[in-house]
Amino acid sequence: MLIKNNQYNIGHICSTLQCEKGFSEKVAFKFITSKFQEKFYTFKELDSYSNQVANILQILDINKGDIVFTFLSKIPEQFFIFLGVLKYEAIIGTLFPNFGEEALYDRLSDSKAKVLFTKKSLYKKIAKIEDRLTQLKYILIVDIDEDISGKVLSYKKLLNHVSDKFVSEITSPETPSVLHYTSGSTGKPKGVLHLHKAILMINQTAGEILQLNGEEKYWCTADQGWITGTSYGIIGPWSMGVTQLHFEGTFNMENYMRLLSSEKITIWYTAPTLLRMLMNGEDDFYKQFDLSNLKYIFSVGEPLNPEIINWSRRVLNKDTYDTWFQTETGAIMIANRPGMAIKPGSMGKPVTSIKGEIISKSDLREEKINTPGYLCLKKDWPSMFKTYLKNPEIYENKFKGDHYFTGDEAKMDEDGYFWFIGRSDDVINTAGHLISPFEIESALLELPEVLEAAAIAVPDPILFEAIVVFIKTRGNDSEELKLKIRLYLSNKLSTVATPKEVILTENIPKTKSGKIMRRVLKAIYSGQDAGDISTMEEF
Amino acid sequence: MNIFDDLNSIFREVFDDDTIEVNDSTTADDVDGWDSLSHVNLIVTIEQRFKIKFGTKELLTFKNVGDLRRAIERKLSGTGC
Numbered sequence: 001m002l003i004k005n006n007q008y009n010i011g012h013i014c015s016t017l018q019c020e021k022g023f024s025e026k027v028a029f030k031f032i033t034s035k036f037q038e039k040f041y042t043f044k045e046l047d048s049y050s051n052q053v054a055n056i057l058q059i060l061d062i063n064k065g066d067i068v069f070t071f072l073s074k075i076p077e078q079f080f081i082f083l084g085v086l087k088y089e090a091i092i093g094t095l096f097p098n099f100g101e102e103a104l105y106d107r108l109s110d111s112k113a114k115v116l117f118t119k120k121s122l123y124k125k126i127a128k129i130e131d132r133l134t135q136l137k138y139i140l141i142v143d144i145d146e147d148i149s150g151k152v153l154s155y156k157k158l159l160n161h162v163s164d165k166f167v168s169e170i171t172s173p174e175t176p177s178v179l180h181y182t183s184g185s186t187g188k189p190k191g192v193l194h195l196h197k198a199i200l201m202i203n204q205t206a207g208e209i210l211q212l213n214g215e216e217k218y219w220c221t222a223d224q225g226w227i228t229g230t231s232y233g234i235i236g237p238w239s240m241g242v243t244q245l246h247f248e249g250t251f252n253m254e255n256y257m258r259l260l261s262s263e264k265i266t267i268w269y270t271a272p273t274l275l276r277m278l279m280n281g282e283d284d285f286y287k288q289f290d291l292s293n294l295k296y297i298f299s300v301g302e303p304l305n306p307e308i309i310n311w312s313r314r315v316l317n318k319d320t321y322d323t324w325f326q327t328e329t330g331a332i333m334i335a336n337r338p339g340m341a342i343k344p345g346s347m348g349k350p351v352t353s354i355k356g357e358i359i360s361k362s363d364l365r366e367e368k369i370n371t372p373g374y375l376c377l378k379k380d381w382p383s384m385f386k387t388y389l390k391n392p393e394i395y396e397n398k399f400k401g402d403h404y405f406t407g408d409e410a411k412m413d414e415d416g417y418f419w420f421i422g423r424s425d426d427v428i429n430t431a432g433h434l435i436s437p438f439e440i441e442s443a444l445l446e447l448p449e450v451l452e453a454a455a456i457a458v459p460d461p462i463l464f465e466a467i468v469v470f471i472k473t474r475g476n477d478s479e480e481l482k483l484k485i486r487l488y489l490s491n492k493l494s495t496v497a498t499p500k501e502v503i504l505t506e507n508i509p510k511t512k513s514g515k516i517m518r519r520v521l522k523a524i525y526s527g528q529d530a531g532d533i534s535t536m537e538e539f
Numbered sequence: 540m541n542i543f544d545d546l547n548s549i550f551r552e553v554f555d556d557d558t559i560e561v562n563d564s565t566t567a568d569d570v571d572g573w574d575s576l577s578h579v580n581l582i583v584t585i586e587q588r589f590k591i592k593f594g595t596k597e598l599l600t601f602k603n604v605g606d607l608r609r610a611i612e613r614k615l616s617g618t619g620c
Contacts, residue, residue, distance in 0.1 A: 034566075034568030035568070073571070097571065097572065098572050098577070100555070121571045122571060124556060124558070248568070249568050250567045250568060250573065250574055250575075251574075251575060252567075280599075431576075479587060480587075483583065483584060483587055486580060486583065487552065487553060487584070490576070490577060490580055491554075491555035495572065495574050495576040495577045495580075496576065498576045498577070498579065498580060
């Protein structure tokens, strides 16, 4: 039973409850470093170490409901801190380790985070913005032995002063839990706030879709900076007592294949971009790896193109199942799954208890079969986000009547399968990460050489969509400037914001009211007809 | 300045970290932020600064900074393919 004594606390359920169920000595995760050193952590250790984190927050006088972030790579402390913060009933946010200082500043300042857990090598980025983060009370560094200042403390040292016992208070289902930032079509990224009751939906889908049960050996490759990494790299599997693999190293075709084989992974949850990179190998390369234990491959983040499904059938002899969800939905909403025929290229069908609908763009009524429209979900599922932090109006605008508007466009066929068509806004989906053109353009305008900037998405065979930026400069066009722009976006925002191409141009097409005409830029880029340009400002 | 010094400066610029010290055995797992996208940044910067070009298949053979350095040296000496 997932909920005992009305206790919805995610941290408690994923560790303490698993021990109470008799899994104390069971391996919660095997951690493999980038140098292939191995360490096992039991559920008892997961419980004790996360208890210590909760006790640290207590001695630092942090309040329940305060926001705490991790800015860490995939290391064991990431997991202990995530669960410990939740046990304490503070809100946990996770920051992608490749974020640049502006992306970090936007999130930490907007959320008024009180505590940040990081490591020495990543602290260098924080140090550049620390003075501006006036509300941040403590920075805890996991791999230093001595405090740097009264604000920058050694996590290890604090561990020596706290107990590994902590009893989570009974946490109501409506208590705020996890915070992830996501990009919308306008403005800076917004904080998507979830509640502890999200565990109901995450747990359900981990079983119903990912086929997890206590016997599986599971590997979710997503970074904990993203919703997949927290919902299905922490909460889903550990709420079921599943043993996970967590690998610190970066993607490398041989290493990944070797791990799937040597670790006897039975269920693998990954992303189309990674699978497309894996497809670069010759077919014979894969024959050396024994994948007889691997039952299912699942994918999330971008549409899974039929080529991947066909490749995984031909080369790996496995089916790959596409799943669809968003930061806002908190858990998988629509998916292909074992036991249901795969229609290659389809998103699959809604999970049990979720009602997906296609709503007409013209009259907002339910759309006919096989006709594109807005992809909507009937609201009030357990993992539905509670709000956009400090943006309640934008939150309200996502709902009309009983429907949550996802921002995606899709169609539904006669068998009830959904088919993704595209975004209904300008948000770019690159390698499964959403990024707003506005965020990129705002950063670019801070460069003295840039007069005007526009960012668009273009189709990409590996990333699904790649970023192309058009720049009107102050007259210093050069290859060196293009390189500077590329590195600037990568370092200030994130590596996922790196443009595939920087195009220096005389003019950026805009409407008479000054809005960038991305449609025209996309047409120019692809060499197609720009269509109706009657509203375009004359150059 | 030798190639190593130039390469180290490029790493510092690409990864925006003045403390980076690479050597022949440095790999992507030793540098925070060295993912597939920043790897493209690294290659583009190296190509531009050294005025050389890498082939797609050649890129797949680089396992560490030493492989990268040797490839640059071959190209600069005119023996690269």
